[in-house]
Amino acid sequence: MEELIIIGGGLAGSEAAWQAAQMGIAVKLYEMRPQKSTGAHIGANLAELVCSNSLGSNLLDRAAGLLKEELRRLGSLLIWCADQTALPAGGALAVDRHAFSTLVTEKISNHPNIILIRQEVQSIPDGTVIIASGPLTSPALSSALQSITGTENLYFYDAIAPIVTADTINMNIAFYASRYGRGQQNEGDYINCPFEKEQYLEFVQALRTAQRIPLKEFEAEIRSGVTAGNKTFFEGCLPVEVLAERGEMALAFGPMRPIGLQNPHTGKRPYAIVQLRQDNVSATLYNLVGFQTNLTFPEQRRVFRMIPGLEQAEFVRYGQMHRNTFLASPVLLKPTLQLRKRENLFFAGQITGVEGYAGNIATGLVAGMNAARYIRGLPPLVLPPETMIGALCQYITQASIQNFQPMKANFGILPPLGLTPRDKGERVRLYAQRALENLERFRKESGMVLEGK
Ligand SMILES: Cc1cc2nc3c(=O)[nH]c(=O)nc-3n(C[C@H](O)[C@H](O)[C@H](O)COP(=O)(O)OP(=O)(O)OC[C@H]3O[C@@H](n4cnc5c(N)ncnc54)[C@H](O)[C@@H]3O)c2cc1C
Structure with missing residues (x-):
């Protein structure tokens, strides 16, 4: 045969x-x-x-x-x-x-x-x-x-999210929880970094102005298509800085939405959150959920360390953007x-x-x-x-x-x-x-x- x-x-x-x-x-x-x-x-x-x-x-x-x-x-x-x-x-x-x-x-x-x-x-x-x-x-x-x-x-871009080491996350600020308490572990499966309103607005501003990795010519064309609202870019994988550009609240209603979460340190729902998901069995690595990005690596270190709880975070992988062929x-x-x-x-x-x-x-x-x-x-x-x-x-x-x-x-x-x-x-x-x-x-x-x- x-x-x-x-x-x-x-x-x-x-x-x-x-x-x-x-x-x-x-x-x-x-x-x-x-x-x-x-x-x-x-x-x-x-x-x-x-x-x-x-x-x-x-x-x-x-x-x-x-x-x-x-x-x-x-x-x-x-x-x-x-x-x-x-x-x-x-x-x-x-x-x-x-x-x-x-x-x-x-x-x-x-x-x-x-x-x-x-x-x-x-x-x-x-x-x-x-x-x-x-x-x-x-x-x-x-x-x-x-x-x-x-x-x-057709060509366009996708992006990957950064990973940090668990022991460099400040758990006096961050907290374990799954939305609506759905987790398997008692305290919840995700690590959540909570933002006050002012912290969130400063973070959005920093994302908007941070330095990005320059893209090759035809790739840059696609990117300008993205920011102009062209649909060739897959919506579910937009870089955070592109989302931040779309509007002050785009992240707070997107990957940073605080819905279903309460901060046990304050007893209140945060204004916005960044969720981190366990990335390996030994739970030593966590990835930033929905944080695909095309910022330069030093800028990722600077801007993502503005996230409450990640001030001292060690990045084992930075986010990147890639070609997508279909x-x-x-x-x-x-x-x-x-x-x-x-x-x-x-x-x-x-x-x-x-x-x-x-x-x-x-x-x-x-x-x-x-x-x-x-x-x-x-x-x-x-x-x-x-x-x-x-x-x-x-x-x-x-x-x-x-x-x-x-x-x-x-x-x-x-x-x-x-x-x-x-x-x-x-x-x-x-x-x-x-x-x-x-x-x-x-x-x-x-x-x-x-x-x-
Ligand atoms: C950067 C990036 C991030 C993504 N993140 C996510 C995500 O977080 N969640 C999600 O659901 N989806 C994500 N996707 C989309 C997609 O689901 C994954 O890319 C997925 O792996 C695609 O599966 P695949 O089998 O089509 O391709 P792949 O898993 O990429 O497999 C294709 C294989 O073909 C091999 N190959 C390529 N050319 C040749 C050749 N000429 N000869 C022999 N071998 C070849 C490659 O080495 C590769 O191993 C992402 C895509 C990209 C590019």
Whole structure:
């Protein structure tokens, strides 16, 4: 039987390789690291998480939580690995990033049907192929892609958040808590740095005027597009200084919102907060939630030390901004994740325009399953649009190309309910229930057999 070639051993490529291999297909998985890096990855492991260590909510009444539940039910390897390496994080699925990527690497390397090849792929091979080379696809492969798709890739920027050491956080000012007391640990899973009004306004002003890393010419164009309100920049990953520019209160209503938190030192709700999330099992490292930035490193040290409780913070990683590559999927791809004009060429991950770790894993699962079916001469499957995975695949392949931008899991992409309850909680519960019922029906009808890890 024909083999399957997968390019990119990130979140999507690893999941795709596992799914196809489990269906008895011989897989060659190409990963260019460690010989060649992307600029954001730092290690050699497969499925390295480049920024946050959280895969988002685990709660069924959240879109990301529903997406993960669907992935569990469809036998996702990566969600299983995430569950095995989870850290306390309130209602979210956060992982020890090193333990997570190590476990994925072990599982993939030890699978009898997968050969892992550490090599950059510079042209698109013949045969059945999945391209899962991610937002930081190497330049040579990007050019090859441009020639095969006939449509220019779209480029824009994403940003990563800084990490500080826990023992340099002043806990006489900061405090442990999860919003609405949802944490697993008694005192709460997050460290919160509380701001008084004056402190917050000074901080916003400092962010607005701090020095930024100059961007190359075409990158700078994109940035000016961002500040002018151009939608090519992914809204969920805006740098804090760009948010600060948008308005004095943009941060206080965004990543610095104090909702659901009370400062035990004062007994009051802070004016604004910065939340820090545990980043490793030993809880020695914490990342600043939502604090993607493009400030210069000395300016990050100066400005972020204005955060109450972080006056003496030691930064082990600074925030950075990166290129993000994705296809014009609405004109190029089918919901099966096949290229319209070459049916044995599949795409998965961020390059399809699906945003977020769990969403990238989901497209890997779909592409892996469908490429395996293609090789076996079976028709590819489309997941029901009522499921979060089906809705994401449908969205990226059917959205308007004019306004197309990466899309995260959200209830807004699901088909409306027949009867729409006014109560949001009830509405969301019905969406989730309908999604899981459709998923079970899909599983039965498609004859999916889930095997162990
Ligand atoms: C800087 C940055 C920060 C991000 N932060 C978050 C976040 O906090 N939360 C979130 O949900 N999402 C985040 N994202 C978006 C996205 O979810 C992640 O990038 C995710 O890892 C994408 O999964 P992927 O499998 O598509 O790509 P990746 O996980 O990047 O995997 C692609 C792999 O392909 C390899 N590769 C590239 N070109 C070649 C080639 N020519 N030959 C062989 N191998 C190749 C790369 O080395 C890489 O290992 C971020 C993206 C970026 C760029």
